[in-house]
Amino acid sequence: MTRAFRILVLVGLLGSAQASFQTSKAPKPRRPKQQQQQQQPAWLARLSRAPPPPPSPSNAFLAAFGSSSSSKKKKKPVATRPALPQALLDVLQSAPVEAARSSLAEIRPLQVFSGFMLAVVLAGSSVVATGNAVSSYLARDGNGQVLERALLFGTILDNVKAAYVDGNIDIEQLFETGVNAMLAVLDPYSVYENPKEADDLSVRTSGRYGGVGLTIGKDGDDVLVLGALEGYAYDAGVRAGDRILAVDGQDVKPLEVDEVKNLLRGEPGTSIQLKVSRDGSPTPDRTLVMPVQRRLIRLPDVTLATLSRGVGYLKIEGFSEGTAEETARAIKMLQDVEGPDGMKALVIDLRDNPGGLLDAAVAVSQQLVTEGTEIVSTAGRVYGEGTSLSYRSMRPPLLNPRTRLVVIVNSNTASAAEIVAGVVQDTDRGLVVGERTYGKGLVQVVEPLPGGGSLKLTVAKYYTPSGRCIQAISYAGGRVVASAANELPTILVAPNELPAILTPGTRAPPADAGAPTSSAPPAGAATITTSATDPAARQPSSASALAIMPATSAVSSSASASFQTPRARASAAARPKPGPDSPGALLRIDPTEPSKPGAALADTQEYFTTGGRRVRGGGGIGPDVQIEGRKVGELERSLIQKGLFFQFATDWLQRHAAPTEQLAQTVERTQETTYGEFVSFVRQELTKNSKSLEPLGLQKQLDALQQSMDATQRVRSAKELQVLRERLGRLGVPRSTSEYLGVPRSASECLGVPRSASEYLGVPPSASEYLGVPRITSDCPADRCHRCPLITGASSDAHRRAARRIPH
Amino acid sequence: MLTDERLDEFRTNKEALLLDVREALLGRLTPPTQRRAEQAATDPQVQQALELAANEAEYTRLLRPAPASAPAVTVPPIADGATLTSVQEVIFPPS
Numbered sequence: 071m072t073r074a075f076r077i078l079v080l081v082g083l084l085g086s087a088q089a090s091f092q093t094s095k096a097p098k099p100r101r102p103k104q105q106q107q108q109q110q111p112a113w114l115a116r117l118s119r120a121p122p123p124p125p126s127p128s129n130a131f132l133a134a135f136g137s138s139s140s141s142k143k144k145k146k147p148v149a150t151r152p153a154l155p156q157a158l159l160d161v162l163q164s165a166p167v168e169a170a171r172s173s174l175a176e177i178r179p180l181q182v183f184s185g186f187m188l189a190v191v192l193a194g195s196s197v198v199a200t201g202n203a204v205s206s207y208l209a210r211d212g213n214g215q216v217l218e219r220a221l222l223f224g225t226i227l228d229n230v231k232a233a234y235v236d237g238n239i240d241i242e243q244l245f246e247t248g249v250n251a252m253l254a255v256l257d258p259y260s261v262y263e264n265p266k267e268a269d270d271l272s273v274r275t276s277g278r279y280g281g282v283g284l285t286i287g288k289d290g291d292d293v294l295v296l297g298a299l300e301g302y303a304y305d306a307g308v309r310a311g312d313r314i315l316a317v318d319g320q321d322v323k324p325l326e327v328d329e330v331k332n333l334l335r336g337e338p339g340t341s342i343q344l345k346v347s348r349d350g351s352p353t354p355d356r357t358l359v360m361p362v363q364r365r366l367i368r369l370p371d372v373t374l375a376t377l378s379r380g381v382g383y384l385k386i387e388g389f390s391e392g393t394a395e396e397t398a399r400a401i402k403m404l405q406d407v408e409g410p411d412g413m414k415a416l417v418i419d420l421r422d423n424p425g426g427l428l429d430a431a432v433a434v435s436q437q438l439v440t441e442g443t444e445i446v447s448t449a450g451r452v453y454g455e456g457t458s459l460s461y462r463s464m465r466p467p468l469l470n471p472r473t474r475l476v477v478i479v480n481s482n483t484a485s486a487a488e489i490v491a492g493v494v495q496d497t498d499r500g501l502v503v504g505e506r507t508y509g510k511g512l513v514q515v516v517e518p519l520p521g522g523g524s525l526k527l528t529v530a531k532y533y534t535p536s537g538r539c540i541q542a543i544s545y546a547g548g549r550v551v552a553s554a555a556n557e558l559p560t561i562l563v564a565p566n567e568l569p570a571i572l573t574p575g576t577r578a579p580p581a582d583a584g585a586p587t588s589s590a591p592p593a594g595a596a597t598i599t600t601s602a603t604d605p606a607a608r609q610p611s612s613a614s615a616l617a618i619m620p621a622t623s624a625v626s627s628s629a630s631a632s633f634q635t636p637r638a639r640a641s642a643a644a645r646p647k648p649g650p651d652s653p654g655a656l657l658r659i660d661p662t663e664p665s666k667p668g669a670a671l672a673d674t675q676e677y678f679t680t681g682g683r684r685v686r687g688g689g690g691i692g693p694d695v696q697i698e699g700r701k702v703g704e705l706e707r708s709l710i711q712k713g714l715f716f717q718f719a720t721d722w723l724q725r726h727a728a729p730t731e732q733l734a735q736t737v738e739r740t741q742e743t744t745y746g747e748f749v750s751f752v753r754q755e756l757t758k759n760s761k762s763l764e765p766l767g768l769q770k771q772l773d774a775l776q777q778s779m780d781a782t783q784r785v786r787s788a789k790e791l792q793v794l795r796e797r798l799g800r801l802g803v804p805r806s807t808s809e810y811l812g813v814p815r816s817a818s819e820c821l822g823v824p825r826s827a828s829e830y831l832g833v834p835p836s837a838s839e840y841l842g843v844p845r846i847t848s849d850c851p852a853d854r855c856h857r858c859p860l861i862t863g864a865s866s867d868a869h870r871r872a873a874r875r876i877p878h
Numbered sequence: 879m880l881t882d883e884r885l886d887e888f889r890t891n892k893e894a895l896l897l898d899v900r901e902a903l904l905g906r907l908t909p910p911t912q913r914r915a916e917q918a919a920t921d922p923q924v925q926q927a928l929e930l931a932a933n934e935a936e937y938t939r940l941l942r943p944a945p946a947s948a949p950a951v952t953v954p955p956i957a958d959g960a961t962l963t964s965v966q967e968v969i970f971p972p973s
Binding site: 297298300304309310311349350374376378379380381383385414415416417419421475476478498500503504679681682683684694695697698700702705706709710715716718719722723730733734737741744745749752 | 884885887888891892894895896898899900901902903904905906907908909910911914915918921922923924926927928930931932934937940941942943944
């Protein structure tokens, strides 16, 4: 009884807390109430689907005897008898008056008492039944533990607010920190987003907002234009490097970037007056005033499409709602060129593409591979145990099947971009060249929360058509486990714990591995294929597994030996060197030198493409042909980080005032002289500021810290360090003004406003998102939504939710 | 301060640094699309990818599966104490 009482108190408290939160914290509802109900968390949905709870004793009594205040007003007093129930009065009113009077006269006080007692017994039974149902719910799957912890969290927050030594406690900040610290234990991609961040994410995934099309940042007190979008602000005359002085006459110097962003954004169709200062401008005092119209900005994902000597080139920066349409338009444009210079081959550049929407990646892949081809499958508990969700192409490819296809990737190609590269390679539709990809194969679902925030939660892993798991690092159980060699953290797990936390790609195949999925080519793009086996275990042939790890028992029971002992290293060294005719073996990771534990096991997993080529697992997509990119040297990195290229450009333009076209010609004509000026400039700057050119890179310190943490098994910190290292390491060849300002690609997103999609859903922690054919809605037919366990019903809201599934 | 050693680096890294100087300037003077097109034209990865795509014979060869080769690999035993009698057979010592 005490337990039942506690449970009721818990539910009551949580219910009241939820109600008060919704009323006090929801300044503006994000969607109609009905839609909110569809998007409620699963546990809440289960509760709401349950039959309505029986009325409470008091309500049952009121319902039975009609003594509510409303009924009191309606009912008329009947002589000197006690008030009769409204229901009874209604019956009486509908019967002949005489019959009614007669019936009333037959009612005795004992009958009234009996009725009352019956109602009390029924109400009591209802309470007990409700208690039992709640008890059973709480006992199931640890639901009670979750509710208890939630209540405990609330109690702690309450105590802090009431009694902490220093006042002015920001409960919101405490809550956010607490929740994100909790989620950080899982993986770097599962995060709570406050309402502002949730709104930003919405802009990034949709790629649309009302504004002028500027990327801005702060340079000291100045608000600097980092990028002006062509078709929008660029066409209005704004240029990268301009310093915004005023918006509609309001001085922006004292404002924060977010405040300026809010001034720039607004209803499409309205316009603003922008006053900027431009280095090199021939106008007096170098200021320019220009009207810029606000429009519905569409951040482009396909940023370049060219054709030269029969070979097309397409640069895709990310994957958002409009990417498929943009890609289709570009492919069509290139294919429409006829004659000897018509397109015979296409190069798709996915370098530095951090990913974005899963649906967008599937829709782009559909344009490349034949109808019916499996594009990607995802597996996670959310689909049900042993069930995976398989996406297949549901229409003929837009790209002519005879057109040769080459995809360029690098270590910053991640997530949704890896899906496209993976399907091209695994189906032998084309070649993948460049460097091994990042290896982010985790799906996140964005769950709207009361109050406008959202929960981005990892719910599944991706698998390429051959069964390779894209994910390079397993975060199982809050521990980092590397499944590829280079650039990955040392395994931080006791050897005897290893079998339990192997990633799917490295798990030993179960006894029934190899059983094909039973799915026939589906009508929709996505089908659920129920299979008893892990997708990762489908493809690797038993022969290849034997050749590498002689017996599956060795994997499961002696994995520690294979990881730790010199003998394991010797076995790896004895493996055949990849031959020149073995394209699938041309990996960045050299399997003969497992520099770190885990490498030997992970890299040896072999898979086969449709045509029988060998490809390897280990996280990410290994290129068929390795092509190294231009590397950024230490000196160059240091100059970039200190913003010296950008500062020199400012200085040079201030000294060479002239019309823009003329300045560009001068730059081309005087490169040698300009370089000399640059070296002098750097020397002066360093002398003036007593600075050295040591790179800001904290590589040595990071390495030392990593070693220290490895020694102390501080696993969580190690994960955070790994994320930090990844972010710092992603400084590549600069490609935009912001990067010459010293703002690295990944960090620049925090500077706000419209970035090129790529910098939005950037790879990792904050870490990563563009016209044509299938738009997200048209690409998501109703039957598909019915099949998707993440979506119940094919409402427009369900489509939107599907669109927000983000593979990060 | 720039040491002599650092000044030497400006000479040895001139090609890459000159590209950066040029891009830092032209990035503020020319349209982003033009910049991207010019960057792609000098990008070694893009150029090699374009060459491979244009070379039908090489492209086809790389897409062909490697000829089936017998797994004549002598892999030492992985598990401690196990002995290997053939490529596909591992005998574990009696426990």
